[in-house]
Amino acid sequence: MKKLWNNKTTRTNLTTYLVVTVAFVVMQLMSSFGQLGSAMKGYLIPVCAYIVMAVSLNLLVGVCGELSLGHAGFMGIGAFTGIVIAALLQDAIPNDTLLLVVAMFAGGIMAGIFGFLIGIPALRLRGDYLAIVTLAFGEILKNIFSNLYVGLDSEGLHMAVSTGKVQLLEGGRMILDGPVGATGITKLSTFPMGFVLILFTLFVVLNLINSKEGRAIKAVRDNRIATESVGINVTAFRMKAFVVSAFLAGMAGTLFGLNFSSLQASKFNFNASINVLVFVVLGGMGNILGSVISTAVLYILPEAMRGLDDLRMILYAVVLIIVMLFTWSPSVKNAVQSVTASVQEKLRKNKKEAVNNE
């Protein structure tokens, strides 16, 4: 056990699991003792979903070094697939938890398939060009979802991409209704399931990072040409990371989608992708625990600032810029260091003087 703890990677990984578990237990306890307000309770499941989003994007951006600006698109695929599957199997699977799990895997697999299909052309590109292609795919997916009509009646599922084409029999209902989106969703997501999904994600991602594949992936990030020259199939590894990331984002999407009574495709727009990217970058590239914490804090921060009324969003922007400067800028870091050093120096002097005076 001690030997295990001395291994740095294992230690970091165990800390990550520990922090997440402690946070979950604390929240669960507070909730059962009625210490959590409705607002706080409302944040729990979305935060879980966004944590999974951030961790899966971190696999892509931080570990693989591929910038993706369309991650929310995969979340959308997962959400809408999950919603349709949950509605379809509602009668077949009476157990809500089981239904949620099935829906989540369906959402994840669908997103993974799309990830693979998108990856074939997209992964031929690099850097900012890959970024713009992922952005483009995200926008295309959003555009298709907001024109997708899915109805369910006694004859089964009906689908169309233009209004008025889906004719339902008596007793049927629209699951997805174009721009109106999905309405009347049965809320299946629970906080414990969100926690389980986070654990699952951490398990998948941490294992992938520390496996042979993970080392190859990191080698690709650090020097692609050198990696290629030693005979590693770069594209295969990039594709693997891309598909796993999309799969997890899809599962997060299902969790997210089944937490709301209604959901519109416009939710999964460019801004949503950017938001998740902000979580990743602020938490630290490749730093999984960092992603978890920064997601929780940055999700709640603008909500907690509601007391500021008009100034809320503008101050959020300012906080974002300042935090970026403090965590990334070498010059600001140096300035902070010199200030803290001089303060420490002064304190030490004062202490010495105090000792001398005695």
Next chain:
Amino acid sequence: MKKVFAIVLAAAMIAAMFAGCGSGSSADAGTIKVGMTGPLTGGAAVYGTAVEAGMKIAVEEINAAAGDSGLKIEFKSADDEHDGEKALNAYNTLKDWGMQFFAGCVTTAPCLSVAPQAVEDQVFMMTPSGSSEKIANTGSNIFQMCFTDPNQGANAALLVAEKEMATNIGIIYDSSDDYSKGLVDGFKTKGAELGLNIVCETSFTSDNKSDLSTQVTQCKDAGCDFVFLPFYATEAAQVLTYANKIGYEPTFFGCDGMDGVLTIDGFDTALAEGLVLMTPFNPDAEETQDFVSKYKDMMDGVVPNQFAADGYDVIYSIYNACVATGIDGTTSAADACAKLEEYFATYTFDGLTGSGMTWDAAGMISKVPAAVIIENGKYVAF
């Protein structure tokens, strides 16, 4: 790594500090708590801020007139950024504050996200401007102050047929917006019944609405002498400006979302001459002048539109019902909800957006549809 942690913790502390500011106060018998959410920032902010201001005026009037014995209102608004997820968060924040009545949301998508929660919590909800049929149908405690979309679309078709306004009809609509789609569906269904001749139907989405020249040209090429524009004033101004540039002069016809077209800063109102629109609120009418001047004071001279008037009416309808049913600040939200639900079944309300308004069992409003035509830069009853 350590530094990231330190900063994250610092941010968390800032957050906790701000969170402290917004905590609720205890219940006071003489004050009822009304909350609203709407888009106060972002692309749809113009509607949210209008409703918010209209509500604030109503609250100020009520509190000023209440005196010592009367019932007062404590009002709180929260930003939902026109997003279902944020709206639910905002609603929950208001619930923690101790909200008894929910006077929101402003736009449809957030309404659809919050309404099922309001049904679950048994909180009385009345949306000033969320117009999808699905909102009121969510539950018996969800009410609407505005017309539902298919309903209004059908009214529009009826008016067009009655007044014989059109031979060749063109429609331009926003296919990414449920309000616009709802109106078109209602208009087309009723129009088919009445034998209206729709020759051109074209659309845009919220992502490409910055350029509407193609759509206007399409209507022109199809020879439309009447164009139905079921969307908001901003896009309408764009259509009117472009049509004028290319010398296209059909009858343009809009719905309540188009209200406010005359007061867009910098818009040449001459272009809107002859435009017909269905709006329940007329800022040029005599009985609304008091409200209009108060609104102008509050919003730097901006003339109120029907969103503001709907917001104002929502506050008064809730307040009057509370006075009538004896609800005060100590009544729990669920009790108040049950009482109001019962009261609204037989309630008749007179406000800025109409008189003799009643609500049906689903919570949808019934009021007389009104249309105006723009003549010499003013609304004139049509």
Next chain:
Amino acid sequence: MQIIQYLINGISIGSVYAIIALGYTMVYGIAKMLNFAHGDVIMVGAYISFCVTNYLGLPAIVSIIAAMAVCTVLGIIIEKLAYKPLRGTSSLAVLITAIGVSYFLQNAAQLIWGTAPKNFTSIVTFKPFSFADGALVITGEVIITIAASVLIMVGLTLFTGKTRMGKAMRAVSEDRDAAQLMGINVNQTISMTFAIGSALAAIAGVLLCSTVPTLQPTTGSMPGIRAFTAAVIGGIGSIPGAMLGGILLGIIETFSKKYISTEFSDAIVFAVLILILLVKPTGLLGKQVQEKV
């Protein structure tokens, strides 16, 4: 005749995209960053121009100069405060800061000018030209926008090709370290790039709002993304590429709305982008950079 009308509409909106894309491309080429706040600088420029004409009653040309001046200063301030401290670190960090700046500008604009949209008064006053009994109409804005975009493109090409500052920019773009060793003041050069990019944004703002009169705090964001797409189609970093990409994008958008589907025109535009990148991974006129080991 109809098809010509749509072509002209497409070229017109495409020229606006082109001017915005020129700003994107300049900044990307030299500072190697995706400046997502560029669209919001456009919005600020349009607001300044609106205020000068509508509230101060000054002529349009004065308003354009005022907008350019304000945006230039704004661009330099943003660069100094938000981007410069991050130079040399991950390009992602700068991207996120740019997004922070974008949020800031949008919300600041809302606080200053309110949420109610303004209807921009077109700077073009002369009458539209009408051909074939009104079947084909060319508005003044179309002519001015196309002329402006061509002028700007030619001006920028000459500037980067012939002047000392322009050459310095190209040197910084090729190899920042080598340029520094040759005695080029890299910081000053990058500031200059931002100044020029922002001044272009001001012109783009005025022309965008003359074509599409709605002006609100979010006006710049969607055209900003479109223009970014245009810059990539043309080959980001290339000046004629931005022009070509912008106009192509405008035409594709208009034609897909007319002949395919208005609902799916967004998807079509982005699908074309992907196709182009698959055939030419660095855009139509982008340079193929051979990676060195």
